[in-house]
Every structure is written in C-alpha cells, then in structure tokens.
Amino acid sequence: MLTYAVRRFSILLITLAAASLVIFVVLEVLPGDVALIILGDAVREDTLAALRVELGLDRPASTRYVDWIAGLLSGRSGLSHTYGVPVTDLVRDRLGITLPLALMAIAISTVLAVPLGMLAATHHNRWRDYGVMGFSQVGMAIPNFWFGILLVLLFAVTLRWFPSGGFPGWEAGLGAGLWALLLPALALGLPEAAILARVTRSSVLETLRADFVRTARAKGVAERAILFRHVLRNALIPMTTILGLQFAFLLAGSIVVENVFFLPGLGRLIFQAVTQRDLIVVRDVTILLVALVVTINFVVDLAYAVIDPRPKTLA
Amino acid sequence: MKRMHWSLGLAAIALLGASSALAQTKDTLILGVTLEPSPGLDPTAGAAAAIDEIVYANVFEGLTRIDETGAVQPQLATDWAVSEDGLEYVFNLKTGVSFHDGTAFDADDVVFSLDRARAEDSTNAQKQLFEAIASVDAVDPATVKITLSRPEGSLLFNLGWGDAVVVAPESAETNGTNPIGTGPFKFEQWVPGDRVELARFDDRVSLEKVVFRFIPDPSAQVAALQAGDIDAIPNIAQAPEAFQQFQADPNYVAVAGSTEGETILTINNARPPFDDVRVRRAIAHAIDRQAIVDLAMFGFGTPIGTHFAPHHPAYVDLTGNLPHDPEAARALLAEAGHGNGLELTIKLPPPTYARRGGEIIAAQLAEVGIEAELIPVEWAQWLEQVFRGDDFDLTIVSHTEPLDIGIYGRDGYYFNYSSDAFNAVMAELGTTADLQQRNELFGQAQRIIADDAVNGYLFQLAKLGVWRKGLEGLWANSPIQATDVTQARWVE
Numbered sequence: 001m002l003t004y005a006v007r008r009f010s011i012l013l014i015t016l017a018a019a020s021l022v023i024f025v026v027l028e029v030l031p032g033d034v035a036l037i038i039l040g041d042a043v044r045e046d047t048l049a050a051l052r053v054e055l056g057l058d059r060p061a062s063t064r065y066v067d068w069i070a071g072l073l074s075g076r077s078g079l080s081h082t083y084g085v086p087v088t089d090l091v092r093d094r095l096g097i098t099l100p101l102a103l104m105a106i107a108i109s110t111v112l113a114v115p116l117g118m119l120a121a122t123h124h125n126r127w128r129d130y131g132v133m134g135f136s137q138v139g140m141a142i143p144n145f146w147f148g149i150l151l152v153l154l155f156a157v158t159l160r161w162f163p164s165g166g167f168p169g170w171e172a173g174l175g176a177g178l179w180a181l182l183l184p185a186l187a188l189g190l191p192e193a194a195i196l197a198r199v200t201r202s203s204v205l206e207t208l209r210a211d212f213v214r215t216a217r218a219k220g221v222a223e224r225a226i227l228f229r230h231v232l233r234n235a236l237i238p239m240t241t242i243l244g245l246q247f248a249f250l251l252a253g254s255i256v257v258e259n260v261f262f263l264p265g266l267g268r269l270i271f272q273a274v275t276q277r278d279l280i281v282v283r284d285v286t287i288l289l290v291a292l293v294v295t296i297n298f299v300v301d302l303a304y305a306v307i308d309p310r311p312k313t314l315a
Numbered sequence: 316m317k318r319m320h321w322s323l324g325l326a327a328i329a330l331l332g333a334s335s336a337l338a339q340t341k342d343t344l345i346l347g348v349t350l351e352p353s354p355g356l357d358p359t360a361g362a363a364a365a366i367d368e369i370v371y372a373n374v375f376e377g378l379t380r381i382d383e384t385g386a387v388q389p390q391l392a393t394d395w396a397v398s399e400d401g402l403e404y405v406f407n408l409k410t411g412v413s414f415h416d417g418t419a420f421d422a423d424d425v426v427f428s429l430d431r432a433r434a435e436d437s438t439n440a441q442k443q444l445f446e447a448i449a450s451v452d453a454v455d456p457a458t459v460k461i462t463l464s465r466p467e468g469s470l471l472f473n474l475g476w477g478d479a480v481v482v483a484p485e486s487a488e489t490n491g492t493n494p495i496g497t498g499p500f501k502f503e504q505w506v507p508g509d510r511v512e513l514a515r516f517d518d519r520v521s522l523e524k525v526v527f528r529f530i531p532d533p534s535a536q537v538a539a540l541q542a543g544d545i546d547a548i549p550n551i552a553q554a555p556e557a558f559q560q561f562q563a564d565p566n567y568v569a570v571a572g573s574t575e576g577e578t579i580l581t582i583n584n585a586r587p588p589f590d591d592v593r594v595r596r597a598i599a600h601a602i603d604r605q606a607i608v609d610l611a612m613f614g615f616g617t618p619i620g621t622h623f624a625p626h627h628p629a630y631v632d633l634t635g636n637l638p639h640d641p642e643a644a645r646a647l648l649a650e651a652g653h654g655n656g657l658e659l660t661i662k663l664p665p666p667t668y669a670r671r672g673g674e675i676i677a678a679q680l681a682e683v684g685i686e687a688e689l690i691p692v693e694w695a696q697w698l699e700q701v702f703r704g705d706d707f708d709l710t711i712v713s714h715t716e717p718l719d720i721g722i723y724g725r726d727g728y729y730f731n732y733s734s735d736a737f738n739a740v741m742a743e744l745g746t747t748a749d750l751q752q753r754n755e756l757f758g759q760a761q762r763i764i765a766d767d768a769v770n771g772y773l774f775q776l777a778k779l780g781v782w783r784k785g786l787e788g789l790w791a792n793s794p795i796q797a798t799d800v801t802q803a804r805w806v807e
Contacts, residue, residue: 084492090507
C-alpha cells in the first residue's frame with residue numbers, strides 16, 4: 001500500500017513538472033506582446049523597451065521559468081499585469097464564485113436528471129419516456145450562453161425576479177449570493193441535466209434487466225423497493241463517473257456563462273487574461289487547475305486502492 | 316397541491332428580490348461598460364481606452380481638458396499666455412486645490428507629472444505628445460512655464476489628454492490600484508472583474524456615487540439596462556441593432572453622436588499589387604460605403620472619403636471622389652493587369668464594425684472580381700502581425716485618435732504610405748498658426764491621400780449612448796475616450 005502511494009505521488013510530481021514546462025513554452029510562443037497591448041499603437045520604441053524591463057520581460061526565458069517555479073514552490077505568485085495584485089488574491093476571490101456556481105449546477109442537474117431518467121426507464125417506450133428523451137434532446141442542443149440570455153429575458157427583464165447578472169459579493173449575505181448565482185447555475189446545469197438524464201435512463205434500464213432484479217421480483221419484493229434499493233444503487237456507479245467528468249466541463253462552461261451573466265469568476269478571469277496577454281495570470285491559474293485535477297486523481301487512485309485491493313497489484 | 320406551495324414560495328422570494336431593486340436612490344449612477352481597464356487605473360501608464368473611460372475628468376485632471384465638442388477648456392490651469400514665437404507657455408494654476416489624499420496641489424506637481432511622462436524611462440503610451448517640450452519650470456507655486464524646442468500648434472490640446480493628467484509624487488507609483496487625482500470624484504474601490512466605484516469628493520458634482528460595471532457581452536448590457544441593474548450604457552456601438560429598440564422606448568434616452576474614429580479599410584501600400592495606385596483606386600470604386608454603414612452598423616455612421624472627421628471645420632467631403640462604381644473598378648483592375656481577378660486577405664480584429672464590415676466588403680469586392688479571404692484575429696495578434704509586422708494585405712480598423720491625419724506622414728507606419736507632397740503639407744502645418752490657413756492645409760492633405768487611395772475610407776464611427784430617462788449631462792459625442800460624469804445628474 002505504501003509503495004503504491006509513493007509511486008502514485010511521484011507520478012503526480014512528474015505530471016506537474018511536465019505540465020509547468022508545457023504551459024510555459026506554449027505561452028512563450030503564443031503571438032502577442034503584453035507590453036504592446038498595454039501601451040497601444042501610438043507607442044514609441046524606447047517606451048516599449050522601458051516597459052519590458054519594468055515587467056521583467058527582457059530577461060532570458062530560462063531565468064523566468066526558474067523564477068516562476070521557485071515562486072510557486074515558495075508559495076508566492078506573480079503580480080497580474082492587469083490588476084497589479086498577486087494572482088493568489090485574484091484566484092481566491094474568483095473561486096468563491098465559480099466553485100459554488102459549479103456545485104449549484106451539479107446539484108440542479110442531478111436533482112432534475114435522476115428522477116427524470118428513472119421515470120423514463122420505468123416507462124420504457126411509453127409517452128413519458130419519449131417526453132423525457134425529447135426534453136433531453138432539446139437540452140443538449142441548446143447552447144448554454146443562448147439559454148442564459150433567454151433566462152435573463154424572462155426572469156430579469158420581464159418578470160424582474162432576478163438580477164440580470166453580476167454578483168453582489170458574499171458579504172451581501174448568503175441568500176443574495178445564491179440568488180444571484182441561480183440563473184447562471186440553471187443555464188450551466190440544464191444542458192448537463194439533459195446528458196445525465198440519458199445516462200441515468202440507460203443505466204437504470206440495464207440494471208432492470210439484471211438477474212438479481214428478476215430474483216428480487218420473484219421473491220416478491222415491492223417494485224418501489226426494487227427500484228430504489230437495488231436498481232438505483234447499482235445504476236449510480238456509471239452516473240457518478242459521468243458527474244465527475246462533467247465537473248471539468250462545468251469549469252469550462254463557466255467561461256461562457258460567466259460572460260453572459262458578467263460574473264467575476266475564474267472562467268472570466270482566464271478568458272480576460274488570455275485576450276490581454278496577462279500571461280502571469282494565465283500560467284498561474286492553469287497550473288493551479290492542473291494541480292487540482294492531478295490531486296483529485298491521486299486521491300481517487302488511493303480511494304480505489306482502499307475500496308478494491310486489485311489496483312495495487314496492477315500498479 | 317404540492318405544486319401550489321412550490322410556486323407560492325418562489326413568488327415570495329421573487330418579491331423580496333424585487334423590493335431590494337426598487338430601493339435605489341437617485342444620487343447614484345451605474346454605468347455598464349464593456350472593457351475592464353488594463354493595466355490598472357493609471358491613465359499615464361497604459362493606452363487602454365478603458366482606463367480613460369473611467370478616470371478621465373472624473374478622478375484625474377490635467378492643465379487643460381477636452382470638452383464634449385472637442386474644444387480645449389481650462390482645468391487645473393485657469394488661463395495661459397503664449398509667447399510671440401510660440402515657444403513659451405505660461406500657465407496660471409488654480410489655487411486651493413488638493414488631491415484626494417489631502418496633499419496640496421501646486422506647480423511642483425505639474426513639473427513632476429510632465430517630467431515623469433517625458434522621462435527617459437517613462438512608460439507613458441503617448442510619450443510623443445510631449446516631444447516638443449524642452450523644459451517645464453515652476454515659476455512660483457501657482458505658475459508653470461513650459462518651454463518648447465519647436466512650435467507645437469496642438470500643445471494645449473495634447474495637455475488635455477488622459478496621458479497628460481497631473482499626478483502627485485506621493486501617489487504616482489500606486490495610481491494603478493489606488494488612483495489619486497484632483498478630480499471631483501475620488502476612487503472608492505475596484506472589485507476585479509466586476510466594478511469600479513467612485514464617490515463624490517467635492518461639491519462640483521451632484522452625484523454621490525458612480526459605479527462602472529464591467530459587462531463584456533453587449534446583449535447582457537442591454538438586458539442589464541432593461542432589468543434596472545444599470546442606468547446607462549455610454550456606448551453600445553458594438554450592438555447597433557440594440558440601439559434601435561431603445562430609440563423607440565419612451566423610458567430611455569438614445570443618443571447617436573460622433574466619435575473621432577475614422578473607420579478605414581487599411582491597405583498595405585508596400586505589398587504588391589497594392590503598391591499600384593490603380594489597384595487601390597479599384598478597391599475604392601468597389602466599395603459601397605452607405606451599404607456598409609446600413610448593413611454592418613444599422614445605418615449609424617457617416618460615410619467618409621478621406622481620413623478626417625466630418626464634424627471638424629476643416630473636413631472636405633470627398634466621398635464623391637472615387638464613388639461606388641464596379642465598372643470603373645473592373646476597368647482599373649484590367650488596366651493594372653488583373654483582368655482575370657485578384658486574390659487577397661482581410662484581417663479582421665474583434666470589433667463589430669470590422670467583423671461585420673468585412674463580410675460586406677468581401678461581397679462587394681467579389682462583384683469586381685477580387686476574391687477576399689477573411690481572417691479573424693484577436694487584438695493581440697492584430698497588433699503584432701498587422702500593426703507591427705506589416706504582415707497583411709487589407710485590414711479594417713477605426714483610428715480613434717483625434718486629428719490624426721499626420722500618421723500618413725509617419726515613417727514605417729503600418730500602411731506604408733510615403734508621399735513627398737503630403738509631407739510638404741504637414742511640414743507647412745507645423746509652422747502655421749493661423750486657423751484659416753491651417754484648415755486650408757488640412758484640406759490639401761485630405762485631398763492628397765484621397766486621390767492616392769491610400770486606404771479604403773469607409774465611415775466615421777458613431778457613439779451610441781443609451782440611458783434611463785431622467786438622467787442628464789452625459790456626453791453625446793466622444794471627442795476623446797472618456798466618460799465624463801462630472802455634469803451628470805438625475806432630474807425628474
């Protein structure tokens with residue numbers, strides 16, 4: 001077990017080191033010069049040179065890479081060109097929006113998708129099934145930015161129940177914060193719900209055909225108990241896998257949705273930083289996300305090892 | 316029954332939300348703007364219009380200021396005297412003025428600010444504004460003398476730019492994150508990605524609080540205005556179709572004004588076959604300006620025939636010079652040896668006028684046998700490839716600096732045009748002070764570049780402002796990039 005954990009951990013470290021190099025090189029060859037973007041088209045050559053010195057861009061790439069890694073290891077991040085504050089400060093504030101948003105979206109999609117998927121499976125090839133599948137087809141086809149605009153038009157412009165976007169800050173109270181995130185979470189979560197409903201339907205259908213279900217029915221177990229105690233629990237495994245995968249998609253989807261609802265989240269931070277070539281922010285946030293993903297994978301690997309002893313020998 | 320409870324609950328929550336939206340008082344102004352300033356809020360450290368659009372005139376002031384009509388007005392200087400030879404300017408300064416942190420303003424701050432902007436290691440994006448200045452001296456605390464090395468007809472105008480505002484030595488380094496100026500509004504806070512808040516500093520203004528909200532998507536800006544989350548959109552030219560719906564709505568004021576943005580189809584004059592004036596004239600003949608304005612900008616924008624703002628007194632209407640005439644275009648192309656057609660690329664930066672205008676221009680060029688490939692680029696790429704790298708055939712861009720026809724005389728400027736006749740006119744302008752004569756010379760310059768068909772001249776970009784009824788004092792026009800809210804007030 002210990003050698004397994006150590007081996008997994010060294011893989012994590014190697015992945016991180018490789019990722020940091022890839023990120024640095026890609027950003028290095030990306031066209032666009034931050035000094036030129038800051039100073040604009042009327043700038044004189046000497047001014048450009050002066051700003052490059054000020055931003056430390058005149059130093060060789062290898063020095064800047066080593067500085068960056070040393071900074072990361074000692075826990076200090078670079079200063080954003082755009083905001084003039086440390087990237088860690090920016091990320092902390094932004095995560096406080098994007099993370100709850102993604103969690104709400106997951107909650108919405110689960111709450112919607114699981115009952116709908118089960119309904120469709122238990123009414124296989126009848127009108128309820130067709131209804132759910134129709135909804136799911138439409139839900140998958142609607143792009144979430146467009147759905148977001150529709151939600152705003154109905155609930156913010158016409159009914160005036162919700163703000164059209166923006167975030168009041170958690171200091172305005174938990175209720176106000178959640179209220180502001182509800183429409184974006186819906187826009188983000190509904191297309192996900194459509195996918196999840198399909199997965200739920202097919203995995204419940206599959207489990208319903210399993211031998212143990214027939215045995216349970218033969219034993220005379222109530223249909224409701226079969227469905228919830230036996231079928232759902234078994235069907236949860238593929239659903240959880242999809243949910244986990246969706247979390248990464250939600251982070252990406254938040255770039256679009258945060259633009260429509262002008263939420264100051266992580267997605268918008270990355271998007272804005274890329275267009276303004278605030279590469280300090282781009283590389284720090286990207287390596288953070290990479291670290292997040294590989295750490296989660298590491299934890300999952302360990303969890304597998306605890307639950308099921310087989311991977312140990314395979315590793 | 317269950318469904319009833321659920322909907323009642325939702326309605327109750329909705330009422331709570333609605334009542335908090337109504338609690339808005341009328342001494343606050345919330346504006347929706349597209350871009351967040353970068354880097355920071357210091358107008359002397361970056362070229363981004365988004366910086367000036369928040370702090371110019373509101374937080375920072377210069378010796379002079381540019382008003383809504385583009386005229387020069389006194390600001391921190393109350394008046395000035397110019398020597399006979401035009402080389403010495405003596406400014407009398409306002410007294411009793413202080414910066415937002417309490418530091419007193421005097422002549423030393425002016426000397427510091429201008430010396431800092433034109434210093435060797437300066438990172439001022441418009442350093443060339445100060446090129447003619449030889450020295451800046453404090454005569455006494457309320458008097459400043461600027462000595463020039465050569466006459467500079469536009470010095471007073473240049474001093475009104477956001478890049479020339481007066482800052483204090485105590486706060487100059489931190490103005491990016493905590494801007495401290497002498498303006499009637501002081502900086503309150505910047506919530507990155509969300510908003511910048513200003514608060515009233517002195518009684519020159521009637522608003523208590525001004526909030527600039529960053530809303531990147533134009534349709535989200537429209538929805539925010541309609542939902543009551545913001546009060547005004549200073550410029551919605553990115554979505555001209557939305558402007559029309561506000562024009563028809565009595566609850567809003569929709570003002571179509573002008574800007575200094577000459578929107579042009581830039582031609583790389585150094586790259587064959589565009590070094591041939593006949594090819595450039597053929598392109599000009601192929602373009603139907605009014606159709607571009609109508610289709611890309613929903614009719615907002617004034618067609619231009621040269622690189623000059625139509626509202627300027629020196630403007631010459633040259634739209635009839637090389638009118639829309641596909642026949643003439645084909646004939647010129649044949650004469651230049653491209654009778655069998657011509658292939659070229661147009662690089663399109665992100666703004667609406669470029670992306671939509673490009674589609675229409677490509678169709679118009681196709682009619683005369685020119686096949687145009689459209690290449691969308693980001694601003695970062697545009698600056699590097701087109702503006703600095705000269706790697707383009709054609710591009711579409713709006714030149715927003717006021718009175719910038721001088722760029723046609725600039726060596727190595729990205730459209731690579733060079734004309735002795737034009738340069739001679741510019742040289743004469745540099746030494747001419749008489750307004751009548753200056754306008755005459757500007758007219759000559761406009762004709763030269765129009766005849767040479769240096770670029771395809773499309774239209775003057777409009778400023779499309781929309782705000783809630785009852786709000787007054789926002790600018791209709793945009794002579795410089797600014798959102799001056801010092802005169803804004805709510806009336807009922």
